Amino acid sequence: MLSIKRSSPALGVEVEGIDLASQLTPDQFEAIRTALLENQVLFFRDQVLTPDEQKAFGLKFGKLHIHPAPLGVLQRHPEVIVIKADETSSRIAGETWHSDVSCDAEPPMASILYLAEVPPIGGDTLFASMYAAHDALSDSMRRFLSGLTAIHDGSRNYEGRRPVSGPDHEFPRAEHPVIRTHPETGRNSLFVNRMFTTRIVQLSEHESGTILEMLFRHVENPAFQCRFAWKPGSVAFWDNRCTQHLALWDYFPHRRLGYRVTICGDQPFYRP
Numbered sequence: 001m002l003s004i005k006r007s008s009p010a011l012g013v014e015v016e017g018i019d020l021a022s023q024l025t026p027d028q029f030e031a032i033r034t035a036l037l038e039n040q041v042l043f044f045r046d047q048v049l050t051p052d053e054q055k056a057f058g059l060k061f062g063k064l065h066i067h068p069a070p071l072g073v074l075q076r077h078p079e080v081i082v083i084k085a086d087e088t089s090s091r092i093a094g095e096t097w098h099s100d101v102s103c104d105a106e107p108p109m110a111s112i113l114y115l116a117e118v119p120p121i122g123g124d125t126l127f128a129s130m131y132a133a134h135d136a137l138s139d140s141m142r143r144f145l146s147g148l149t150a151i152h153d154g155s156r157n158y159e160g161r162r163p164v165s166g167p168d169h170e171f172p173r174a175e176h177p178v179i180r181t182h183p184e185t186g187r188n189s190l191f192v193n194r195m196f197t198t199r200i201v202q203l204s205e206h207e208s209g210t211i212l213e214m215l216f217r218h219v220e221n222p223a224f225q226c227r228f229a230w231k232p233g234s235v236a237f238w239d240n241r242c243t244q245h246l247a248l249w250d251y252f253p254h255r256r257l258g259y260r261v262t263i264c265g266d267q268p269f270y271r272p
């Protein structure tokens with residue numbers, strides 16, 4: 001059994017007493033997997049991970065994802081994205097609510113971020129439960145949204161970056177259900193986000209814009225959130241299928257440095 005401390009009523013737990021660099025026992029692996037499904041995001045403190053160790057931990061949960069347009073990756077480790085901000089940064093990744101790479105046809109199921117350096121204060125990450133966002137909608141709105149699909153377009157967020165598949169290659173773009181059924185828990189969640197979702201396919205442009213704006217604002221309700229204050233060696237492991245997150249950049253010109261591995265997911269679907 002893991003020792004866990006809940007972060008908020010909506011989602012998140014801090015997990016104690018586990019070294020992610022170690023060979024997990026089958027029981028430990030199962031406990032972490034179950035905790036993720038139940039709590040949507042897990043936090044670990046005081047970890048020391050080499051790139052190989054972080055990848056090995058991620059690989060226990062699935063194949064590792066290669067980002068379509070990363071700002072930077074580690075040399076010889078294309079699966080490890082470098083998350084860095086300092087006094088030379090003009091923007092950072094993830095300042096808008098999003099689910100990672102939801103523009104992929106098969107968006108990543110989870111992400112594991114390890115921070116090695118943190119600013120003296122600030123640089124928290126906010127997480128929001130999309131189960132809670134879904135469940136808080138009225139029955140009428142849920143009925144209206146069920147069965148609708150939306151376009152998630154990478155070019156909106158990744159503009160200015162180069163797609164990894166070559167200069168002529170386009171950023172990913174995909175159509176996903178607005179309400180998504182989690183393939184493991186069977187629970188439904190809201191699956192549109194301000195970073196990537198551009199259009200609800202079955203509505204007029206005006207209708208789509210208005211409904212999406214309403215949903216994006218709905219997602220930002222603090223009652224659906226938890227907020228994680230990083231320390232050096234902290235790890236966050238979140239389920240992209242039922243959460244969104246936002247990185248705060250309130251620490252300029254200080255430095256924040258970390259590494260992310262991302263686990264492949266499957267094609268979103270909706271089951272009433």
Ligand SMILES: [Fe+2]
Nearest residue numbers: 094099100245
């Ligand atoms: Fe992100």
